[in-house]
Amino acid sequence: MLRLGPRLGHLGTSKRKLIRMAQISFEHGCFYHVFNRGNNSENIFVEERNYILFLELTKKYLLQVTDIYAYCLMKNHFHFLLKIKEPEEIANEKLREKPYLAFAYMFNAYAKKYNKTYNRKGSLFQEHLKKQQITDDDYLRQVICYIHLNPVKHEFSDTLEYPYSSYNTVISNGKTLLMREEVLEYFGDVENFVFCHDLQKNKCEYLLELEEQ
DSSP states (O other): OOOOOOOOOOOOSSOOOOEETTTSOOOTTOEEEEEEEBGGGOOSOOSHHHHHHHHHHHHHHGGGTEEEEEEEEETTEEEEEEEEOOGGGOOOHHHHHOTHHHHHHHHHHHHHHHHHHTTOOSOOBOSSOEEEEEOOHHHHHHHHHHHHHHHHHTTSOSSSOOTTBSHHHHTSOSOOSSOHHHHHHHHSSHHHHHHHHHHGGGSOHHHHGGGGO
């Protein structure tokens, strides 16, 4: 699997605008909350090997163009908090000019394998990948908490220590490709990271609405 600040204040009430990949490309050096779900809310993960494959493809494709700060995979949708690398950090010239292609390659590869495995045809994911550019440190911390709290909010898990999110990786000392040290810098230390997640359990309902749009 991908072993990929101050305390949080109250969440704001304004919703961030969702940006479709087809409309605005990713900008180098910028943070994004990226998420999508199965077509017609269909499950995109049905057994453990699906999650493992998705994370393997994340390493193969997305890490060429992004640094990953948080992720969570659930049965019918997924979330990433990532930062698009600067042009000089991207070796592939085509991906350097069009970072969004790495996402397209990854999702196409996963869908092709998934459809073959389950004798399925047609689109697996919703047509447009949803993304929000994040320019505020406080909101970035809130999104990290939101991503890790998603399984609890959707009742996929009773605990934050859900197996297919980056929460366990952040609080551990194991080897990782996740930007763990950078994540902890936003929270100050592991203890405050855990505290902020517990604090936000009842304060991120409005973010769930974004997934339905």
